[in-house]
Each structure stands twice: as structure tokens, then as C-alpha cells.
Amino acid sequence: MSFVLVQVIVGGLLLGAVYALFSSGLTLVWGMMNIVNFAHGDFVMLGMYVAYVVYTLMGGGPILGAPLATLVLATVGVVVYFALIRDIMKGPMLAQILGTFGLALLLRYSVFWWFGANFLSMPQDIVGGTYAFAGLRIEASRLLAGVVALLVTLGLHLLLTRTSLGSKMLAVAEDQTAAQLMGIRPDTMQAIAWAIAAGATGLAGALIANFFYIVPTVGETLSIVAFVTVSLGGFGSVPGALVAGLLIGVIESLSGYLIGAVYKDIVVYVLFLFFLWFRPQGLMGKM
Amino acid sequence: MRRLIWLSVVAAVAIAYPLLLSSPFQQRLGALVLLYAIAASAWNIVGGYAGQVSVGHVVFFGCGAYAAMGSYAKFGLSPLFGIPGGIVLAVGLAAIIGMPTLRLSGHYFSMATIAVAETMRLIVTNTDWLGAAVGLSGPTVPRNIFDLSFLSSLPYYYLFLVVLAVTLFITWWMTNSRMGFYLRAIKDSERAARSLGAPASRTKLYAYMLSAAFTSVAGALYAMMFGFVDPESGLGILISVKILIMAALGGAGLLFGPLVGAAILVPLEEISNSWLGGKGAGLTFVLYGAIIVLIARFQPGGLLSLFTRRRKPTADTGARHAP
Numbered sequence: 001m002s003f004v005l006v007q008v009i010v011g012g013l014l015l016g017a018v019y020a021l022f023s024s025g026l027t028l029v030w031g032m033m034n035i036v037n038f039a040h041g042d043f044v045m046l047g048m049y050v051a052y053v054v055y056t057l058m059g060g061g062p063i064l065g066a067p068l069a070t071l072v073l074a075t076v077g078v079v080v081y082f083a084l085i086r087d088i089m090k091g092p093m094l095a096q097i098l099g100t101f102g103l104a105l106l107l108r109y110s111v112f113w114w115f116g117a118n119f120l121s122m123p124q125d126i127v128g129g130t131y132a133f134a135g136l137r138i139e140a141s142r143l144l145a146g147v148v149a150l151l152v153t154l155g156l157h158l159l160l161t162r163t164s165l166g167s168k169m170l171a172v173a174e175d176q177t178a179a180q181l182m183g184i185r186p187d188t189m190q191a192i193a194w195a196i197a198a199g200a201t202g203l204a205g206a207l208i209a210n211f212f213y214i215v216p217t218v219g220e221t222l223s224i225v226a227f228v229t230v231s232l233g234g235f236g237s238v239p240g241a242l243v244a245g246l247l248i249g250v251i252e253s254l255s256g257y258l259i260g261a262v263y264k265d266i267v268v269y270v271l272f273l274f275f276l277w278f279r280p281q282g283l284m285g286k287m
Numbered sequence: 288m289r290r291l292i293w294l295s296v297v298a299a300v301a302i303a304y305p306l307l308l309s310s311p312f313q314q315r316l317g318a319l320v321l322l323y324a325i326a327a328s329a330w331n332i333v334g335g336y337a338g339q340v341s342v343g344h345v346v347f348f349g350c351g352a353y354a355a356m357g358s359y360a361k362f363g364l365s366p367l368f369g370i371p372g373g374i375v376l377a378v379g380l381a382a383i384i385g386m387p388t389l390r391l392s393g394h395y396f397s398m399a400t401i402a403v404a405e406t407m408r409l410i411v412t413n414t415d416w417l418g419a420a421v422g423l424s425g426p427t428v429p430r431n432i433f434d435l436s437f438l439s440s441l442p443y444y445y446l447f448l449v450v451l452a453v454t455l456f457i458t459w460w461m462t463n464s465r466m467g468f469y470l471r472a473i474k475d476s477e478r479a480a481r482s483l484g485a486p487a488s489r490t491k492l493y494a495y496m497l498s499a500a501f502t503s504v505a506g507a508l509y510a511m512m513f514g515f516v517d518p519e520s521g522l523g524i525l526i527s528v529k530i531l532i533m534a535a536l537g538g539a540g541l542l543f544g545p546l547v548g549a550a551i552l553v554p555l556e557e558i559s560n561s562w563l564g565g566k567g568a569g570l571t572f573v574l575y576g577a578i579i580v581l582i583a584r585f586q587p588g589g590l591l592s593l594f595t596r597r598r599k600p601t602a603d604t605g606a607r608h609a610p
């Protein structure tokens with residue numbers, strides 16, 4: 001295998017870890033409440049803009065921007081849950097789709113209106129330098145994003161499987177009434193799930209903001225990436241999202257390199273349709 | 288009887304409007320309302336009556352727009368040839384897209400339609416023969432009436448009115464036919480409908496194809512009125528969104544819902560655009576987003592459902608089950 005190809009694959013894995021991070025939020029909400037958040041990618045976009053604003057106002061780079069973006073988006077998640085999701089969850093499906101889709105438009109075009117349609121970007125040296133490992137050259141910003149995303153995604157998995165909070169959330173996902181009888185408050189657990197899901201998008205957004213173009217409509221593509229990841233990985237499965245995210249990162253990078261940059265999105269979309277048709281429950285999901 | 292009176296009033300207002308309010312802006316506004324009402328009514332057939340929330344209807348809109356413009360730009364033919372071509376294209380594509388995707392329930396269908404539409408947009412954006420990102424242009428100067436290219440909005444207005452009337456009539460006729468009953472049964476509970484012997488897959492597919500045909504006509508008329516089509520105006524996801532919001536705002540699954548939605552949102556958009564200029568584009572969609580969220584939260588049946596006495600919409604069981 002040529003060096004360039006290895007380089008492309010490593011780049012794909014690092015980006016894929018970020019995909020896994022924000023998709024694990026979607027998979028959590030989806031598996032727990034059967035709500036598909038059509039605004040999920042726009043949450044990531046908000047995370048990017050929060051990081052950008054934090055940088056321009058206070059400087060400080062990702063050490064300041066990433067935690068703040070996580071915090072801001074977690075708050076957004078809780079607000080959205082109580083103001084919108086809690087009610088539309090019980091409504092007809094048209095309302096569920098319209099609700100989160102409307103939210104996506106609201107967020108996307110509020111940012112568009114405020115910041116304009118121009119591409120923004122963080123300064124090159126905000127996470128400086130390029131590392132060389134055995135001939136591979138990896139930008140520090142991508143390495144940071146990939147490693148942090150991987151660790152946080154694994155942390156989320158541990159949170160869900162090893163802590164009492166995690167068991168409570170899974171109990172609500174399994175059977176709300178039964179959970180309620182055990183003294184668990186579904187409302188609180190679901191709000192926490194939204195905080196975690198949205199917080200993860202905030203962190204992911206702040207991490208990719210260092211090397212991605214920042215533009216209000218970036219969420220549209222990222223939403224589809226999250227849908228593909230969740231469909232591929234199985235609904236409600238964080239490990240599934242991790243494997244699927246890494247896989248999609250690599251597939252996207254490879255198709256970008258081998259076929260052409262403009263076709264890499266098409267490859268992801270076609271992959272998505274393929275999976276929806278043949279295995280809607282995903283690789284690790286259960287029906 | 289009361290319905291007939293109402294219908295005559297609406298028809299009379301629609302016919303008289305461009306004569307009473309005759310400034311070019313008002314006539315153009317009226318024509319645009321009707322145009323979007325055609326597209327939203329077409330969406331309503333599958334989104335409202337069958338309950339399959341397609342977010343990818345712009346694909347069929349684009350079929351019509353590109354067929355009408357393409358027949359002129361590539362072959363020098365009148366769009367009168369392009370429109371049937373677009374319908375054939377849209378219905379064929381609807382069959383290809385619909386057969387696998389309509390099996391998916393609820394959210395999954397919506398997501399699949401988004402992916403299809405975005406794929407289509409990206410492909411056309413990279414196809415030089417279809418004008419790539421620049422798009423195709425129509426006749427700059429009207430040659431004759433068969434070009435469907437007029438300087439004033441008045442002929443467009445009446446053309447659109449006729450097409451809208453046909454769309455609504457066929458929708459009405461469909462809802463009162465066996466197909467309409469099947470669709471309502473499927474919307475309430477597909478499982479129950481199937482177990483009672485309703486051919487769910489076939490009925491949904493027919494509704495989808497019928498809806499695609501009318502959407503394609505709307506696309507062709509849109510392209511003729513504006514004289515050009517590019518990937519954003521012919522295949523951009525925002526067109527789908529506008530169509531969907533208009534139907535949902537007025538009342539999805541109600542005959543005149545899309546018309547009411549279009550009559551509210553089109554003037555809102557045009558006026559905010561003309562007041563706010565370039566920056567207004569963003570603000571218009573902020574407004575769209577806010578409206579759609581409020582509708583979903585407080586009045587999921589749409590505005591017209593305030594006036595129609597109907598049983599409470601049942602929570603869709605489809606959402607509770609994976610596809």
C-alpha cells in the first residue's frame with residue numbers, strides 16, 4: 001500500500017472518531033425516545049460557531065473553546081427537550097418530523113442571518129504544527145480532534161454501561177412505566193440524555209472547527225453523516241456508532257481521494273440509502 | 288350546499304384578484320401563491336393524505352424544471368414538449384425511488400428522501416450537460432405563446448390557476464375514491480390497513496407517483512416563469528422545505544390546506560425579501576423555522592384544522608416501531 005493511501009486512511013479514522021462522537025448523541029436520543037433529531041447536524045454547526053466566537057472574543061484556543069461549546073450546547077439540548085421534544089414526542093409523526101426540522105431551519109438561518117453565508121475559519125496555528133510518525137504527516141488539530149473524540153465516545157459508553165445514571169437511562173429506554181415504578185423519573189433522564197447528546201455535538205463541533213470550514217449550512221451534511229452512522233451502527237448503540245463512524249470516515253476519505261472530492265458526499269448518501277433498504281436495524285442494532 | 292357557496296367565493300376571489308389588485312408586484316405575488324399552492328397540493332397527496340412525509344419532493348420539481356428548460360436550451364423545443372417529458376421523468380423516478388423507500392416507515396422514509404434529493408442535486412451540479420452549477424436558461428425574449436414565456440405575470444396567474452384547479456379536483460376525486468379510503472386507513476395504521484386487505488404498498492406508490500407528476504408540472508411552470516433553472520432553484524432542499532411547510536401550515540391532509548399555507552407564507556417571504564434585501568433571505572427562513580416549530584408544537588393539524596371538526600389525530604403507531 002502506498003504511503004499516501006495510509007495517510008488518507010489515518011485521516012479518515014481521525015475524522016471518523018469525531019463522526020462517532022456526535023453520532024453517539026443521536027443514537028442515544030433515538031434509541032431512548034424514538035425521536036429523530038433532524039437538527040442534529042445543526043447542533044454540531046452551533047458548536048463550531050461557539051468555538052469560533054469564544055476564540056475571537058477571548059482567544060485561548062480549544063482548551064477554552066471546547067468545554068464552553070460543550071456546556072452551551074448541553075444547555076441548548078435541555079432547553080430544546082423541555083420546550084419542544086417533550087410535547088412532540090407524544091404527537092403524530094408529522095409533528096415530530098416538522099418539529100425538529102423546523103428547529104434545524106431556525107438554528108441554521110439564525111446563524112446565517114447573524115454571521116452571513118461566508119466561510120469562516122480558525123487561524124492555522126491555533127493548534128499548531130504537524131507531527132510526523134514514520135513518514136506519515138498528521139496535523140495536530142486533526143490528531144487532537146480524533147483522540148479526544150475517541151476517548152469521550154468510549155467514556156460515554158462506560159457512562160451508559162457502568163454507572164447507575166447509565167442504568168437508569170437504559171431502564172427508561174427499555175420501559176418507561178416500569179422505570180417510573182422503580183422511582184426513576186423519565187422526564188429527568190430524558191432531559192439528561194438530551195444534555196449529553198447535544199453536549200457531544202458541541203464538543204465535536206469545537207474540535208472540527210479547528211480544521212473545517214465554518215459555514216451555517218454545514219449541519220445539513222453532518223446530519224446525514226449522523227443518520228448514516230446511526231443506521232449503520234444500530235439505534236441506541238454507542239459502540240455501534242463508534243465502529244460505524246470510523247468506517248464512514250475512512251470510506252469518505254478514500255472516495256474523496258480515489259474518485260474525487262465532490263463525489264465523497266454522494267458516496268456517503270448512497271451508502272446510507274443502501275443501508276436503509278437492506279438492513280434498517282444496522283450492524284449491531286436489534287429489532 | 289354550504290361547501291358549494293364557499294367554493295364559489297374562493298373561486299371568484301381567485302379569478303378577480305389580479306384584476307382588482309393589478310400592480311405588477313401584486314400580480315406576481317398572486318402568481319407565486321398559486322404556483323406554490325400547486326406544488327404544496329401535490330405534496331399533500333402523499334404527505335398529507337398518505338402520511339408519508341417526503342422531504343425530497345424537490346427531485347420531481349427539478350425533473351419538471353430541467354425538462355422544460357432543457358427541451359428549450361438543448362433542442363430549441365417549446366416547454367409544452369418539456370412538460371410532458373418532465374412528468375414522464377418524474378413518475379418514472381417516483382416509481383424507482385418509491386418502491387424501496389416507501390417500505391420504510393416514518394422517520395426513515397423522510398431521511399431517505401433527503402438523501403435522494405441531495406444526491407440528485409450533487410450529481411446535477413457536477414453534470415456539464417445540464418449546465419452544472421450555472422444551470423440552464425430559457426428564452427430571453429418571448430417568441431410566441433408556445434414558449435410559455437410572458438413579460439407580465441397576468442398570463443402566468445391564470446395559467447397557474449387552471450393547473451391548481453385541476454390538481455385540487457383530481458385530489459378531491461382521489462380522496463373520495465377507493466384509493467382515498469385506503470390512504471386514510473394506511474395513515475391511521477398501516478398494519479391494520481394491511482390486515483384488512485388494503486394493498487398498502489401499491490396504493491402508497493400510486494399516490495407517490497401522482498404527487499410526483501403534479502410536482503413536476505409545478506417545477507416546469509416555475510422554471511418558465513423565472514426563465515432559468517440551476518441546482519439551487521431546481522433541486523435545493525429548501526424548495527422541498529417550503530412546499531412541505533406550506534402544506535403543514537395550512538393543514539396537511541385537507542384539500543385547501545396547501546392553498547391557505549401558500550397564501551400566508553409566499554407574501555410573507557416576498558415582503559420580507561423586498562424589505563430586508565439580501566440579508567432577508569436568512570431571516571425569512573428563520574421565520575419559516577419558527578412557524579414550523581410552533582405549528583408542530585401547538586397545532587400539528589395545521590391552521591385549517593381549527594375550523595374543521597375532526598376527531599383528534601391519533602398518535603402515529605408507525606413512529607413506535609422500527610421500519
